[in-house]
Every structure is written in structure tokens, then in C-alpha cells.
Amino acid sequence: MHDNTIQYLGEQLIWGKLGNIAIFVAFASALLSAVSYFLAAVNYQNDSERWRKTGRVGYWINTASVLSIFGILLYLLFNHRFEYHYVWEHSNTEMRMKYILSCLWEGQEGSFLLWTFWNAILGNLLILTAKNWEAPVMTMFALVQVFLGSMVLGVEFAPDLVIGSNPFTLTRLHPDFVNMPFTQMPDYLSKIQGRGLNPLLQNYWMVIHPPTLFLGFASTLVPFAFAIAGLWKRQYVEWLKPALPWTFFGIMVLGTGILMGGAWAYEALSFGGFWAWDPVENSSLVPWIVLVGAAHVMIIHKNKGISLAWAFFLGITSFLMVLYSTFLTRSGILGDASVHAFTDLGMMRQLVFYLGFFIVLATVLFFTRVSKFPRHEVEEHLWSREFWMFIGALVLALSAFHISIFTSRPVINKILGTNWAAASNEVQVYNMWQLPFAFIVTAIMGIGLFLKYKKTEPKALFKKLTPALLISLALTVLFSILLKYGVKDIPYMLLMFSGLFAITANANYTINLLRNSNYKIGASIAHIGFAMILIGALVSTSRSTVISKNQSGVDLGKDFPNNENILLPKNDTLPMGDYFISYRGDSTSGVNIYHKVDYYTADNKRPGAKAFTLYPLIQTNPRMGNVSEPDTRHFLGKDIYTHVTYDSKLQERERERVEGKKLTDGDGYSIPMEGTLGVGDTVFTSRNFILLDSIIPLNNAAKRAELDLAKEDIAIVAKLRILGIDGRNYFAEPIFIVRGSFVEPKDVTLDKLGLKFSFYGIDTQNNKAKLKIAERKDETQFIIMKAIVFPGINILWVGCLIMVIGTLLAIFHRVSKKSMDISA
Secondary structure (H helix, E strand, O other): OOOOOOOOOOOOHHHHHHHHHHHHHHHHHHHHHHHHHHHHHOOHHHOHHHHHHHHHHHHHHHHHHHHHHHHHHHHHHHOOOOOEHHHHHHOOOOOOHHHHHHHHHHOHHHHHHHHHHHHHHHHHHHHHHOHHHHHHHHHHHHHHHHHHHHOOOOEEEEOOEEEOOOOOOEHHHOOOOOOOHHHHOOOHHHHOOOOOOOHHHOOOHHHHHHHHHHHHHHHOHHHHHHHHHHHHOOOOOOOHHHHHHHHHHHHHHHHHHHHHHHHHHHHHOOOOOOOOOOHHHHHHHHHHHHHHHHHHHHHHHHHHOOOHHHHHHHHHHHHHHHHHHHHHHHOOOOOOOOOOOOOOOOOHHHHHHHHHHHHHHHHHHHHHHHHHOOOOOOOOOOOOHHHHHHHHHHHHHHHHHHHHHHHOHHHHHHHHOOOOOOOOOHHHHHHHHHHHHHHHHHHHHHHHOOOOOOOOOHHHHHHHHHHHHHHHHHHHHHHHHHOOOOHHHHHHHHHHHHHHHHHHHHHHHHHHHHHOOOOOOHHHHHHHHHHHHHHHHHHHHHOOEEOOOOOOOOOOOOOOOOOOOEEEEEOOEEEEOOEEEEEEEEEEEOOEEEEEEEEEEEEOOEEEEEEEEEOOEEEOOOOOOOEEEOEEEEOOOEEEEEEEEEEOOHHHHHHHHHHOOOOEOOOOEEOOEEEEEOOOOEEEOOOEEEEEEEEEEOOOHHHHHHOOOOOOOEEEEEEEEEEEOOOOEEEEOOEEEEEOOEEEEEOEEEOOOOEEEEEEEEEOOOOEEEEEEEEEOOOOOEEEEEEEEEEOHHHHHHHHHHHHHHHHHHHHHHHOOOOOOOOO
């Protein structure tokens, strides 16, 4: 039990008390708002207006409370109030203040608050604009606020029944720390330092990516709420008009958030790319794909009065997939499948209930109302816009379904007791399945806007499309030659063709609209951007090339494949790809170590003029592990992407920093580093690779006599092979001697390499040698670096910008009072 008699020094408990009050007020006011809006929607006691006003007041109080929680938590983070566990866990005094916002939403509690914040903002906008839809729509919004508010309550009803995780829990009262010795110290705050922000998140993209992504998540609630309201109030068609602009808004914001995540991965992560089909990446992509399908089906119904059931289904499913992704990423079920997933905070049952409630609500309403949907006996002609838009939406739904099934592997295993493991070539498997979907969607994007509703004459259609088809075919042939595509790359060539066709056809359509002073170009611009994203992804991934090859003659080991890594001794100049490169040393700024790598042009197989310099860094973090962050040189047609996979002096530098002293002895050698090696294991020094070839008894009579060993004395030899950066092999045989009850290591020194070895013990259980290795200090240093060329990557980034602009134009078109035309 915690000692309540201790008078703790320096704690500011008032902020936690205010924060907890705000949390409970937010939860209670959301519940009040939900009940009041529900009663307004059903016109309880013929007093709809009074209940509606009460619902508004409740929602406004909820909004003010959520803002208060945000403000208090930010104050605590900015002031490093480590008496609060959330602050201790996600920040420290060493990190840069510009990343404090990232600390706010790094944890589960903060990210739920971020989601709640955006729901509050969007809900207030709907209060102002929803008009007759306010009561049923805001019932859904307030209900979601109730569930999200419960996620940060932190109320314990029983040891195994806790509702939510509270961000204002005191560090000394947290289950991980309660009854630890430091909690008995009145001045414990002066003795603790925060754990700090995950080094991967100390990037400016992490300041803007999560807020954008969670605004996108929140925006999927709007079409969901309107769809539920339409089912509830039996206004099966009317909900589409107010929901459609919000659907496009969700597409734009959620898509932007996903693309920001790709940019962060490309810039800050060292796996080399912008997308890895990680389960957390997928769980944000699927709702976006479904939302895109929903928007197009909603347009079909607005124009032709068909596909209403699909409009409901996809509009509802997008939000449900957000809830499902929340369950996947926060229940802990993806803990072994994704590096992005949160750990389980004991909210599995709460998340299941949250998801299940809205699934049951939507399912019951849908199936009890579907038979009442208005029917339109309209025959969909093969060459009609509505037919191909529906096919496109169906293909998007199938794409989302495939991604969801593969992402749900851990869930399926848990439910069915199976052991469905990820494929070793997981990325290739995803690409293989998604390529056909992408081909069909881009082909439909190229045709769709030239089709008329109801029926289009095929001859007239193909006449309009012929220029785009011919240009796309010619460009495909040209790019296939330049990119050296072969027969095995036919799927890539087909997607290249369909993507180019979508771009050229939509560009033609846009030009025709502008010629006729028609500025409803949002859809065609968005289509161009989306096709560019796919082509950029196709070219950059299918033709990315690792140009860093080990040429030293030294085997870098299994952790640093020789065909992907180059060993760079300081100030040596080596060929790499189309360049020569030289490592010129490093510099330190805060926790970052920047490695200066100069690139030179190749002039008759010799270094020419200096071309540019890159500074790939290693962010040091003794608590969570060091993180390598790449640096990239951007060209118009390609990127050269580099990151350091090993720094020879990093381990020594870290030891000096932690121990606060130079690690050298009187002979100029470093204080020995200790390690336990098995046969075949490798260890690095700043200049050499050391491999343990074998551990054998010393049976050589002459050698035993030289060491004055008696017959009963035990002597074991550790045969070491040292691989110098000059490409040569060197050998050392330190000996471990046991004379009766005394242990006597026989050290070995290699002056040429500046190494000193001591074999001081044996791990008999695992047959491993305990070694001490000291290194003479000098200026020799090396890094191991990986470099990748991504051709055409800028096509993707430009496509992102164009797609966002196009979607924004489509939103303006939808909300314009002057425009009543709802055609795509």
C-alpha cells in the first residue's frame, strides 16, 4: 500500500484534479447531449425544441471540457511535470520543445483525446449547419463522444474491470511504480527523468500527421451519422445531399493524413520506402478506400436514383472500419505484427463493446429499413456512367476487403486458433493482389467522365477516347523501354498504361471543360492526382535500386548484407553507383549525430567534381535504442536515399557519454568492452570485425610447456579471426587458464591493429567465450551505409498535391449555392 503520510515535495496536484474534473464533466455532458438529442429526434413529450437546446448545451460543455483537458495536459508536458505518469512516459527534458505536441498524442490516452477534440469541432460545425438533421445526426456524434470519453476515464470498478486509462494518473500511483522504493522518497521528483518520446516520432511530420489523420477519422463519422439519421427518420434519399460534401471532405483530409504518414516513413524510417503494408498503415487506408467508393455510389444515386443500399452500406462501413482499425491498433492484438501498434492497456473489452455497439445499431437499422427503400426500375446500360461508377466502387470495396482480411490475420488466428503466419515476401503478396484492382480502377477513371448517364453511344465514346488511348500506349512503350521492363513485368506495364490513360483522358476532359467556361473540374483533377500516385508508386518501387555494395573484401555479416551495404572508412573515396563517395566525419547536435558523406561525379572511373553532400544521422537514445534517420538528395527524376546502418565509434561515444569520462587506459587503449560470443558470432570495434571461429582445449605440448602448465591445469583457446578494414585477415588466440582454484587469462595484443584481447571466462551452459576487447585510440573510423535510388518518386508526391487540390475543388463545387448539378 502507498504511504499517504509522506509529504511529497514539488508536486503540483491541482492540475491533475482539474484534469480529472474536466474528464468526468466531458463524459457526463456528452451523455446528457446524447440523451437530449435522442429525445429531440423522437419529439419526446412534443417538446423537441427544448430537448434540442439541452443537447446543444451539453455538447458545448463537452467541447469546453475537452479543450480544458487538452490545455492542462499541454501545460504539464511543456513544464515537464513528471509526477504525472503520462508526462513521464512520453517526454523528458532532453528532447526539443517543438516535439511536445507529438508527446501529447504519442500515447493511447492522448490520441483518444485528439480524436475527441476533432469530433467536438466537427459536431459544433454541424450544430450550425445541419438544420433539420441536427437532432438525429448529433445524437450519433454525442454517442461517439461518450464512448471516446470513457476511454480516458480510468475508473476502477474491480481489479479486472477498469474503464479507460486516465492521463492524469500520478507516476507514484501508477501500477508499474506503486510501492517502488523511490515512491517513499519525499523528494523523488528531483531524482527522476522522463522516459521520453520515441525517437522515431521526433520528426516534424509527427507534429502534423496525427492531427490530420485523426481529423480524417473524425470526418468519417459525418456521412455515417447522416446515413443512420436517414434510416432512423425514414428519409432514405434526403440524407445524401448534406452528407456528400462531408464525404468529399473526409476523402481529402483522411487521404492527406495517410500521405503524410507515407512522407514521414520515407523521410524518417530506414526501411527504405513510403509504404510497407504495415497493419497500422492498412487500417487507415481501408476506411479511405471505402469512403471513396461511398462517394461515387452516392453520386450515382443522386443522378439516377439507384444503388441506394450500396450508398448506405459504404457510407456506414467507412466509419465502422475506423472503429475496427481502432480495435486492431489499440487492443494489443497487433503487438507482434506491427511496430506502430499500441500496447494493450486493458481496454480490449471496452474496444470490442465500442465497435460492437455501432455495428449492431447500423445492422439492425439497415436490415429493418432496406425493404422500404424507394425502388427505381432503371436498366443500367453497359455504356452508362452509373454502371461503370458502380463497378469502380465495387472494385474499391473488394480491394478494401482483401487488405482487411490480410491485416486481420492476428484476429483470425485468435478466434479460430489457427497459426496463419505472414509471408516472407509480404509486400510482394500485397502488390500482386492489389495490382489488378488498381488497373481496373484507373481504367474506369479514364473512361468514366466521358460516359453519359443512362446510355452512351460506343462509337462516339471511343472517338473521344482514341487520342488518350494512343498517347497512353506510346508513352507506355517508351517508359517500358527506359525502365527496362520485360515479359515478367507485364502486370506493371498494364498498370502503367491504365494510369497514363487515366491521366491523359482526364486532362483532355479538364481542358474541354475549361474551354467551355465550365469550372467543375474537381473530379477530373483528383483522378489525375490519384493516377499519378499509382504510377509514382509503381515506378519508384518496381525500379528502386540499392547502389551500396560492399567492395572492401570484408564480409559484413548477416546483419549487413554485402549486396546492400557499403563500408566507408573515414576519408577514403570509393565508387558507388554513378558516383564516388567519401565519408568525411561526423558532428553532433543534441542527440543527433550527423555523418557527412560527400558525393563526387565519376570522371573516367575516377572521382570528378563534388556533386552534393548528404548528412544521414543517428539519433541516440539510451532508453529506447538508437534510431537511424536517412537523408535524401532530391532530383527531378529520382531520389538518392541514404542511411547509416552502423557507426564504428557510436558504442564508444555512448559509453563515454553515460559514464562521463574518456574510456582510455594509461597505454592509450580504450577501457575494454565485454561480451559473450558463441562460435560464429561477430563483434565490431571502430576499425575491425572480430569473428570467433572456435573454442578448443589447448593440447599442444610445446605451448603448454611454454605457459608452464601442469598436467591437471586446464587451458582453453578462443580462436579469433579479425577482419581489418584493409581487407586482410588477422588471427589471435587468447587463452583461458585454470590453475587449481585460480583463473589466469593469457592476454593477446595485436599491435598492427591496435587490439588487446582477454579471454576471462566461459559460459559452459551455452559454450560461449567471455571476452574483453580493448582498442588503441586513433582517428581511424568507418561507417556502414545503405543507399537506394528511387526513380520517379516525385510523380507520387506531385500526384498527392494534385489529388488534394482536385478533391478540394470538388468540395467547393458541392457546397456552392449556385451549382445544383451533382454530376461527377
